[in-house]
Amino acid sequence: MKQQHKVPFGMMGIFMAIGIVYGDIGTSPLYVMKAIVNGLPAGLQTNPDYIIGAISCIIWTLTLQTTIKYVIVTLRADNRGEGGILSLFALIRKKYRWAYVIAIIGASTLLADGIITPAITVVSAIEGLNILIPSIPVIPIAIAIILAIFLIQPLGTARLGKPFGRIMFLWFTMIGILGVFALFHYPMVIKAFNPMYAVKVLIDVPDAFLILGAVFLCTTGAEALYSDLGHCGLHNIRVSWVYVKSTLILNYLGQGAWILTHHSQVTTDVNPFFAIMPNWFSFIGVAMATLAAIIASQALISGSFTIISEAISLDLWPNIKIKYPTNIKGQMFIPQVNYALMVLCTLIILAFGSSSNMEAAYGLSITITMLMTTLLLFIYFQYKNVPLWVSIPLTMFFITVEGSFFIANLFKFAHGGWATILIAGCIFGIMFVWYNGRRIKNHCSTYEPIAPTIECLQKISMDETIPKFATHLVYVTRAKYPTDMESKISYSLVNKQPKRADTYWFVYLHRSDEPYQFKYTVKTFVPGKMFRLDIHSGFKQGAHMDKFVHHICKEMEEKGEVDLLSRYPSLRERNIEGDFRFVVVERIARNLDLPPIKKTLLLLYYLIKKCSTSDTQILDLDPSVVTKEYVPLKSVQQSACK
Template identity: 85%
Template sequence: MKQQHKVPFGIMGIMMAIGIVYGDIGTSPLYVMKAIVNGLPKGLQANPDYIIGAISCIIWTLTLQTTIKYVIVTLRADNKGEGGILSLFALIRKKYRWAYIIAIIGASTLLADGIITPSITVISAIEGLNVLVPSIPIIPVTLAIIIAIFLIQPLGTARLGKPFGRIMFLWFTMIGILGIFALIHYPLIIKAFNPVYAIKLLISAPDIFVILGAVFLCTTGAEALYSDLGHCGLHNIRVSWIYVKSTLILNYLGQGAWVITHPNNIVPDINPFFTIMPGWFSFIGVAMATMAAIIASQALISGSFTIISEAISLDLWPNIKIKYPTEIKGQMFIPQINYTLMVLCVFIVLTFGSSSNMEAAYGLSITITMLMTTLLLFIYFFFMQRPLWFSIPLILFFVTIESSFFIANMFKFAHGGWVTILIAGCIFCLMYIWYNGRRIKNHCATYVPIAPTIECLEKISVDESIPKFATHLVYVTRAKYPDDMESKISYSLINKQPKRADTYWFVYLHRSDEPYHFKYTVNTFVPQKMFRLDIYSGFKQGVHMDKFVHLICKEMEETGQVDLMSRYPSLREKNIEGDFRFVVVERIARNLDLPAIKRTLLFLYYLIKKYSTSDTQILDLDPSVVTLEYVPLRFSQLAGQTESRDSI
């Protein structure tokens, strides 16, 4: 099979980007103008100056925040094709490790935003359908659709992106045409392209922070756009954005024109998006809105998978199983995250009950994400030695815009914004504990030369006074260099309980960016007795450690490098293969004289690890042939020894 790990640029790639990336930002017309109108004082809701100013704010927010910051500038900061705030941190972490705090704040708030996005988009569409068909129960239908969205995620973003892309292309075409027909009735609405009207609104409007909070909703999908870079590719996103932005602006102009020309039709909870549709088209338009809302959830869901995958690789999240439905590494499915998001989305729908209530909570957490991305972007510019005359004004400009939106959205805290902040706070605590607890533990991970251990094992293997532990004894090592060994493995083999075996194996796994890549190298320490295997496995292969080891051992047996037959005479004469035993060594903390904060972090780290995916599960080892051993963390090692060189 042809190996591929980049998203191809072309019509199919562009359509996939439209289907995956722009669901969130593309369905914002469903609720943005409604939130703005409801945020204006009665009597000013159809005032031309205010409406033109609000539309101007939307146009320039999409231009400055989404187009310039994300599509033009931030998408350049990719980590081997992957995007998102954690990819940005990965580019600078070797020099600026302390920036992990900024990264995990941004990642936590983005994940929290991913919980409310599917809820508000789907329920907004169903409320529009309820106007036409009042008998439709809003909450049950919304819950059914949300659950269905999450249940189809195992198909993968590539398979979802193809039909989604066609539907979203029709969606954007539809909202653009509807906008054109609506704005014809008030052509002066195009004055909104003049930023002066936005400035006038910001200066003169009452409750300006309420309006700013509503305007910000038009760009909430920008961060997900960056996170989905690995799913869809840079060029596909940039080209498709030209069309997407054009249709969005046309629709906002059309909604604004309708509001100005129908002042007597402004009632509480009026949604201009549905009212600009001709009567004969209403059912089709609402059905399209429902499908678009379903697809809108995809951007945040796939973005959440990317964040968790990157967090695992950066030691910010416990190891969990990741599946790759396609041959593109950036397109993944993480079952635990998928179904956790599903449960939380159901909770949000049941808690808030309507899109109007969700609007009051929506947007606060994502402003924090955007601010954190901006700060990391500045550090990245500094790391890449960009001229300060360029980076400082640019970053200050975006910080000013995003700080204004943040202040505006803080008014939402008491009206439901606290829910997403609470969820983000829990995610932040988990990431902070895991990262720092692992660092404390890894300060104990020392590496020793393997030669003395090999010499000792040669004698142990023939010492019949020691009970035989296994015919083939396998340790998975994290030592990058063949001449090294973790001290914990040496301790397990010799000090804790001398382990006599006929053959010793030390296995190191390299994960490859190629989907089906598989090769291995063998270092022979003692012929027929002691080996190190370096396995190079593609991401589509998964991790099946015992399967890999048995496959390699069989090939080595064919070339005469090893004898796999049992050493027990009664079994050997029957040509029965010798047993394999895998040993997983875990360090535990006992009686360590550490500061209270570090001791607490280490305790919480082990508590999280206890309830997360075990090493046996991650390595896909048969539990019946695994021995789990514990060795103590040593305080002497904590007092200034080398830090782990783990790369798995």
């Protein structure tokens, strides 16, 4: 029975979107205004024009960058319901293959940003407890919370999204109400809706780019919003954003009003977010901030899972195990990514030590992601034949906005921004090597008609001078058409070591988008002796190759299409089933006539492959029944059967 993969639109979907998508952008009030005030010269920290101008920058950044670019424009560029920069690349890669460089730059910087996001949100929230308990050990508590966040990820985003959604709805309601009450103390702060105040502060304030770098923090979660499209659905995200944006703006206005009416209390150590809370509400507010900070980490974590999953399907990342806790393909859990992020987040907290230090480093890598998304959007517009008079001005507008933020955030490089750029560089290196190394390997690989090999195998099967290799010999093939076979399999069967078996099986596995689908077709080359199985397995089924093959063979035996009993008389008389042997063939590069750059890429590709999950593990094969073979990459040898 087919399962519905589309995330349903409704209150539950909206709550899920609020819980999963908006955690990062929803907790930005914890540190944005504090960073802006600390970036202003001492005499201007309580100047009405500059504070109103800074809030105006925030309002119009949320409007132009988050609302227009992502919510209205970018979310339209979905790939069968999935979002993210790699999903966008997947839509255009057949026509613009070279755009992979843009895509992997954006993906690697987004993954790097996902490491610092949980750290800064959790530490900012815990620091709020200093109001109540000045001696609280911030770092140990923050690390404990980070560990807990990552350890609950196996539950899946659907289970997390429902309770998280309710909590985040309360969070946004709370910050909106707090903002409204604070706003009454200085109503004129609503002048921030006038964009001229934003322009004025950027022109008049010395080192305005430092302010712009702090303002950018209000929209850092926008790219995760796009990445989480497959988790939460387009309409759920769009509808929930109306409420989320309204409460965010109200809170920023309230913080600005507090700053302008409490001149003597504005210092680098005071966070306006917590300062606008009434004394009796402080404990509740800090507790809610801590919960919101915990949930905020989910947006980038689930987005990271999506990126890696898409990178694997696009041949940009080595194969690793993906688990699906629910029946929706977009909701996944990748253990290796989860625990790598957990370790790196912990190291970031230990290295930086405070949210102020993290603010100085945060945002640089995500500006690069946003710029890359804009470039891919322009290419997507060309792919969709959008008129140039529409696509060019729109693209130039976004590049101007994001380019300004990028220049502003470059000042952060020496203050810790180098850390995320270094991590992004390592991720980019893996993606670049894997993509190009795989292409070089595939160019050196060949397919050939299967008919001559089938003819030859019939004779080998009857040749008793060749030692029997197995009763049932199974090869996993990547040839899409039953008429073809990889040269490496032909070479393994005939040239490398003639393999005599009673029955030969060639199995092609297709992973479908339906969770529990399992169907197969059988192509019989030689009745009772040689078959090809085309298996369509749902993503929830996993890739249990030996289990699938045995199941199909049993059904074929019941129909009288194959004999599974051992051919050895002493075993056959006891009705003992014949043995199965799976052969995994790896291609190795030897004596290839390639330019030095390609040789180096291929060498690095095989090094990464050696460190990643093996084909045996990916296919969930029993290692005791697997033979691993190596054949030359460039199969210049022709099959002896030809």
